[in-house]
Amino acid sequence: EEKIIRLATTTSTYNSGLLDKLLPEFEKTHNAKVQVIAVGTGKALRMGQAGDVDVVMTHAPKSEKAFVDGGFGVHPKSVMYNDFVIVGPAEDPAQIQGAADVTKALQAIAATDSQFISRGDDSGTHKKELSLWATTSAGKQFSNYKEVGQGMGKVLQMADELKGYTMTDRGTWLAYESRLQLKLLVEGDKRLFNPYQIIQVNPELHKGLNVEGAKELSDWFVSSKGQQMINDFRINEKALFHGSANPQVVEK
Amino acid sequence: MGLELTASNIVKRFGERELFSIEQLQVQEGESLHLSGDNGVGKTTLMKILAGLDKPCAGRINVTPNMKGRWSTSLHPKVIYLHQTPYVFSGSVKDNIAYGLKLKGISRGQIKRTVQSALEWARLEEFADHAAHSLSGGEKQRLALARAWVLTPGLLFLDEPTANLDKQSVDSVTELVRKMVDGGAAVMISSHQTNPLTEVCQRSLLLADGKVSESQFPKEMLFDA
Amino acid sequence: MGLELTASNIVKRFGERELFSIEQLQVQEGESLHLSGDNGVGKTTLMKILAGLDKPCAGRINVTPNMKGRWSTSLHPKVIYLHQTPYVFSGSVKDNIAYGLKLKGISRGQIKRTVQSALEWARLEEFADHAAHSLSGGEKQRLALARAWVLTPGLLFLDEPTANLDKQSVDSVTELVRKMVDGGAAVMISSHQTNPLTEVCQRSLLLADGKVSESQFPKEMLFDA
Amino acid sequence: MQDNLLETSMLSLQLLFSLDAELWDIIGVSFRVSITAILIATLPAILVGFFLAMVDFKGRWMVIALFNALMAVPTVVVGLTLYLLLSRSGPLGDLHLLFTQPAMIIGQVALAFPLLVCMSHSAFQSIDKRAWETARTLGANCFFAVTTIMKEARFALLAAVLAGFGRIISEVGCSMMIGGNIMSYTRNIPTAIALETSKGMFAQGIALGLVLLILALLLNFTLASIRGKGRLV
Amino acid sequence: MQDNLLETSMLSLQLLFSLDAELWDIIGVSFRVSITAILIATLPAILVGFFLAMVDFKGRWMVIALFNALMAVPTVVVGLTLYLLLSRSGPLGDLHLLFTQPAMIIGQVALAFPLLVCMSHSAFQSIDKRAWETARTLGANCFFAVTTIMKEARFALLAAVLAGFGRIISEVGCSMMIGGNIMSYTRNIPTAIALETSKGMFAQGIALGLVLLILALLLNFTLASIRGKGRLV
Ligand SMILES: Nc1ncnc2c1ncn2[C@@H]1O[C@H](COP(=O)(O)OP(=O)(O)OP(=O)(O)O)[C@@H](O)[C@H]1O
Ligand SMILES: Nc1ncnc2c1ncn2[C@@H]1O[C@H](COP(=O)(O)OP(=O)(O)OP(=O)(O)O)[C@@H](O)[C@H]1O
Ligand SMILES: [Mg+2]
Numbered sequence A: 001e002e003k004i005i006r007l008a009t010t011t012s013t014y015n016s017g018l019l020d021k022l023l024p025e026f027e028k029t030h031n032a033k034v035q036v037i038a039v040g041t042g043k044a045l046r047m048g049q050a051g052d053v054d055v056v057m058t059h060a061p062k063s064e065k066a067f068v069d070g071g072f073g074v075h076p077k078s079v080m081y082n083d084f085v086i087v088g089p090a091e092d093p094a095q096i097q098g099a100a101d102v103t104k105a106l107q108a109i110a111a112t113d114s115q116f117i118s119r120g121d122d123s124g125t126h127k128k129e130l131s132l133w134a135t136t137s138a139g140k141q142f143s144n145y146k147e148v149g150q151g152m153g154k155v156l157q158m159a160d161e162l163k164g165y166t167m168t169d170r171g172t173w174l175a176y177e178s179r180l181q182l183k184l185l186v187e188g189d190k191r192l193f194n195p196y197q198i199i200q201v202n203p204e205l206h207k208g209l210n211v212e213g214a215k216e217l218s219d220w221f222v223s224s225k226g227q228q229m230i231n232d233f234r235i236n237e238k239a240l241f242h243g244s245a246n247p248q249v250v251e252k
Numbered sequence B, C: 001m002g003l004e005l006t007a008s009n010i011v012k013r014f015g016e017r018e019l020f021s022i023e024q025l026q027v028q029e030g031e032s033l034h035l036s037g038d039n040g041v042g043k044t045t046l047m048k049i050l051a052g053l054d055k056p057c058a059g060r061i062n063v064t065p066n067m068k069g070r071w072s073t074s075l076h077p078k079v080i081y082l083h084q085t086p087y088v089f090s091g092s093v094k095d096n097i098a099y100g101l102k103l104k105g106i107s108r109g110q111i112k113r114t115v116q117s118a119l120e121w122a123r124l125e126e127f128a129d130h131a132a133h134s135l136s137g138g139e140k141q142r143l144a145l146a147r148a149w150v151l152t153p154g155l156l157f158l159d160e161p162t163a164n165l166d167k168q169s170v171d172s173v174t175e176l177v178r179k180m181v182d183g184g185a186a187v188m189i190s191s192h193q194t195n196p197l198t199e200v201c202q203r204s205l206l207l208a209d210g211k212v213s214e215s216q217f218p219k220e221m222l223f224d225a
Numbered sequence D, E: 001m002q003d004n005l006l007e008t009s010m011l012s013l014q015l016l017f018s019l020d021a022e023l024w025d026i027i028g029v030s031f032r033v034s035i036t037a038i039l040i041a042t043l044p045a046i047l048v049g050f051f052l053a054m055v056d057f058k059g060r061w062m063v064i065a066l067f068n069a070l071m072a073v074p075t076v077v078v079g080l081t082l083y084l085l086l087s088r089s090g091p092l093g094d095l096h097l098l099f100t101q102p103a104m105i106i107g108q109v110a111l112a113f114p115l116l117v118c119m120s121h122s123a124f125q126s127i128d129k130r131a132w133e134t135a136r137t138l139g140a141n142c143f144f145a146v147t148t149i150m151k152e153a154r155f156a157l158l159a160a161v162l163a164g165f166g167r168i169i170s171e172v173g174c175s176m177m178i179g180g181n182i183m184s185y186t187r188n189i190p191t192a193i194a195l196e197t198s199k200g201m202f203a204q205g206i207a208l209g210l211v212l213l214i215l216a217l218l219l220n221f222t223l224a225s226i227r228g229k230g231r232l233v
């Protein structure tokens, strides 16, 4: 009989379609069924903490560190990375297109008081955005900075609607790009790095976890087969994720 | 006042069953009529049709003068029908009596006086502020009569108005009807009993076998206890 | 059969107002009583209390033999009260008559026969499958009587049962009551009219000023048209 | 972080009694939008319900069934449809209504409407036919007769309105979609709860839910004392 | 990809007529869960509503007001509360109910209950007192008398049940929270719509909404033809 593995992951990861591609392969070779619960980063970690899932895969290094340090998760493994980009209206009122330095770009947005749509939901993306604002001198204290508290896709749509700038992960951007009028303006800064980790829920805290399955799944993700499949995943002929199991991704 | 009602070729059917078919029926001002007939012959149905509350399957009812207002209310404002078991609106006894008056845009003081005299007539003063729903059967009947009376109808249909009334109440209804008829109004009363009220009626109609016939009281059809 | 009802020191108040206060009232098997009194003295309320449908503010009502089943239904299965304006259940006329029978767990065939004879008695055969709601006032009254009759009550309270009935119906109700009383049941009837039905009553009670008094017919309180 | 239910409840209560300005903002948006929406929706919906109960036309039952079915449409679908209408590239884009409170009101009116129609239809169905006849014969024209019947059915209608209000004050899909959950402007209690929940801040989510429950209780207690402590007549 | 409303509608219809296995899966979960939930909730809720309408006890109006207020609690809050109860680390964790269909059923029962109570209370309130008295005097014990009154109030009760069903078949917050939106197992139409919407696949979202609407229409047409085409009596 096939065993059930419960994986909590972020909506953006799930929505990219990566798991739909990878998991059937894993299920076939391991005689297991992976139930994916796609929620926000905070909620995913919260579910791991409560022992309601066997394994989590998220992209919020600080929260993940707290999660592991708190003893809720064990054996964190870097799986892959992609990057964040800053997108905005074609008119580009802050003139940031092609900027190599994110801090400067954000500063220009604040200085011109352009519309900026922020996730505002404490997600990995939101936390990253806040840490980037912290590097600017003026910060995010301008009138057209809007916190909307929604998922990435919805925020892109709102930015499109309101002709504003926003920061997004590349995966969601590629998935949405074709139906938005927004343009990709800033990419490539090292600080826009977006690492994903897979972490097993600490089996000592809860009874009844599928410990073995969780281990198998996280091992499979970092196996050469898993890494290969991640690297081969394409949307519109563009790669979304890059395997990072070897070499290990260093947390900042 | 002086209303005149003419009904011609009225037919009412329920499904297959033809209830009645009446060639001609006239009610003139100052007339009082007693409509009798066995249970289920269609007295209630006929009176509702004449009052405009129900539609006949065929035929025409004409009330002259036609007093239709600007807002086509479709019902004649001077024609009132009283249910066999009256419906009282939620609210107090007073509210019920004032219902029709308020719709006429009469001044508050005038309404108050009229309601007061109606309460006296119906001997419901002590219940003026009680919920109308809690009245007894006969009291509701009296309330409904008072509620119609204050509107000074020109043509009044009373469906078994005295069935649940005590002797004194029957007498006051009789008195009321007599006064209204003297004032030029027309009243049609259905009843299974003979009592002072039915005895003041000038005309007597019998509904039987789907036809209305004008007749002397067929006493054997009624109680003469 | 043989039920006996004893009510002692029954008091009913609505708010401040004391409706009645009755020291002693006995109804024995084979008795028929006519309860009279003006509108609003409390006839309906008293009969509902005696039938167990309403609670007195003070006092006790005792019915012997007490036939309470295993399921404490709290109402005596042989005591039936008929409303002044009967309530008919949605569904057909037949369904209404069968209502009480079905609850007794009687066989289908037996129910069918009983319903058929009740329909005949109430002269409602042709309406057997009609919606009970569409019946006329008098027909509903007859339906309610038939619906109670099939249950062979030991003690029957009829609240103005003949108010809306034609002569023939009054006669058949009279016949029915006579038979029931002969069979040992007790019947209490409230009515404002004197008619064949009230005349078969052996005892006559007058409710006035909050007291019940046993009396010869106070004819002047009633119509003798 | 808190893990167990007791701690969460405690935290909820704490949060509840330290009502801060931001929270009042959110509460304000919630009630302003939903009360406006219910006020707009009620009368037309009741009239439609009345019409469906009283006037027997061909296909009436189909209209009733349609309104019943519309109750089963998820709020987010209503939100999506309105989104496509109000979006810049949509037919009503020029009104610039998207992500504003008026848009939320429109959405909630649309959400309350079918429920109000169905419930008031059922309220009017149980009113005695004689009530209408009595009103008409005593001189009420159709308009006044309708108000009379509405008065007779007022408890059932009030229950309908409360159910409708409950539906819209608690719904999140439509408000999120066309309101946008913008802080201090279109963030109401349900969207705030959704946000807290997605962050994993369950206690905050429940606390906001309790705030809503308490305010709804206050509202209902007020109404109940007006209508005479739940008694009929 | 499509931008405007017309194209989106077209795509919705396309999707609708190419019903694939996955879609049927989702539809199956939706209806299995919601129908079970409404079947479980209806009778107890109606009995509570009956009790509240007929028995006059001290504090009755407060209970009624409470149920009215409970209708205003967002579904996600109910979901959160149940989550904390059913979670491994919660008091009922040992039942292992989280992220299962039974958990979704429990949640939907809780969601339907207050609405059913309020609507059936209002349905019973408008029933003539004589109906109860007649049933009792004709020999019905309390139990049978209740069923008789339920029959008298059946249209209003049916409307209540349909409103309750509409609430739970379309709700997303609670199902998402305690169902987990797991493909082929706890993904129902509303959570699938939420997922599509979050992906920006509005056409798919609306198409799923249309599927739900059409199925609800079918259900209602069936019921309407049973109850006699919307006519009273
Ligand atoms: N809506 C309806 N559908 C079918 N039949 C009906 C309807 N309304 C009335 N009837 C039938 O029409 C007949 C006449 O009813 P109506 O109430 O007019 O009688 P009535 O003469 O007033 O009787 P009563 O003296 O008992 O009051 C009755 O047999 C009744 O069953
Ligand atoms: N629930 C109630 N609250 C207040 N007063 C009530 C209530 N029920 C009845 N009453 C009052 O009690 C009195 C008696 O009512 P009841 O119906 O018993 O009279 P009745 O003798 O049957 O009169 P009728 O001959 O008119 O049928 C009436 O005046 C009525 O207003
Ligand atoms: Mg009649």
Ligand SMILES: [Mg+2]
Binding pocket: B136, B137, B138, C043, C044, C045, C084, C159
């Ligand atoms: Mg009485």
